[in-house]
Amino acid sequence: MSQQPHTNDAFYAHYRSLQLHRRPHGVLEVVMSGEGANRSALATADARMHYELAEIWRDIDRDPDTRVAIIRGEGKGFSAGGDLQLVEDMATDFDVRACVWREARDLVYNVINCSKPIVSAMHGPAVGAGLVAGLLADISIASKTARIIDGHTRLGVAAGDHAAIVWPLLCGMAKAKYS
Numbered sequence: 001m002s003q004q005p006h007t008n009d010a011f012y013a014h015y016r017s018l019q020l021h022r023r024p025h026g027v028l029e030v031v032m033s034g035e036g037a038n039r040s041a042l043a044t045a046d047a048r049m050h051y052e053l054a055e056i057w058r059d060i061d062r063d064p065d066t067r068v069a070i071i072r073g074e075g076k077g078f079s080a081g082g083d084l085q086l087v088e089d090m091a092t093d094f095d096v097r098a099c100v101w102r103e104a105r106d107l108v109y110n111v112i113n114c115s116k117p118i119v120s121a122m123h124g125p126a127v128g129a130g131l132v133a134g135l136l137a138d139i140s141i142a143s144k145t146a147r148i149i150d151g152h153t154r155l156g157v158a159a160g161d162h163a164a165i166v167w168p169l170l171c172g173m174a175k176a177k178y179s
Contacts, residue, residue, distance in 0.1 A: 011063045017049035026067030033074040042080035053129045054103040057110035072121040079130020081151040108165045111136040122146040
């Protein structure tokens, strides 16, 4: 798919961490790349990207020119989870932690409540907030290289944030408690 310029219309002018490309027939491509990310790196969710991933679905829902959204990662994989600075800020600052928790909740509900179909194209590692959008999409396409990872369990803590909502929705409460 050839790259077109970042869309600059009023619905999306404030997005910096997500690249947005209009495609023919009302398709909006949402690329998780982060500010200044290079193609060989995984997109990590800093505070800005976390906020944008929660909010983009409201704007897509209101956008009369978008009929369907496709979300994908750039570089080696779909998403790398939260960047270390965001994790550190959450650990040391209750206000940051509370904000991220609200955004995590909003991400789940905004994807679910978006009236436009959402398609995810997952490849390589898929972790964190990006994974939530990928799994809750109306159509989730995972390549053979896709690796779905819950970053919380990798850190040795119970699944939290959006995972506490997502896993029971995807596999039922009993299986979610088991993991």
